[in-house]
């Protein structure tokens with residue numbers, strides 16, 4: 001009889017505790033940007049914001065303004081995403097994100113490491129390619145922001161990502177470098 005009475009009490013107490021912990025955790029993550037790569041030249045970070053996620057790529061060593069012009073004579077980024085977080089390419093499931101010259105956010109699905117589908121465009125996406133100072137460096141330099149709904153980029157709350165930055169003078173730099181998608185990609189979760 002004693003055990004029978006205790007069980008519902010413990011269960012509801014546990015559920016209340018879980019509710020409190022999970023609501024605190026959500027607010028904490030939404031407020032703080034998470035840096036997932038940093039060296040003296042490049043800072044890569046994301047910020048979880050409700051149903052959206054914002055990526056910020058700060059190219060501290062790119063001091064040449066490459067906002068105008070067409071590829072390869074411009075500065076752009078490419079974000080490669082392992083949608084189902086399984087470490088391998090799943091054709092037309094995993095995706096890439098970039099920004100076109102008119103500012104539109106282009107979502108392309110990966111067929112294989114060399115082949116992407118044409119751009120698709122989704123509501124509630126936004127992005128900017130900037131030549132400006134940032135909190136990391138006062139001198140004007142290239143930096144990139146892109147915000148997308150989490151539902152576009154993730155099956156759950158965890159993905160692997162690769163970021164490539166293109167400078168008109170230096171070409172592509174991939175983070176992490178020299179790899180087969182997504183063998184040693186960055187793990188991020190929110």
Ligand SMILES: [Ca+2]
Pocket residue numbers: 062063064065066075142167168169
């Ligand atoms: Ca440049």
Ligand SMILES: [Ca+2]
Pocket residue numbers: 082083084085086087088089090094
């Ligand atoms: Ca995958």
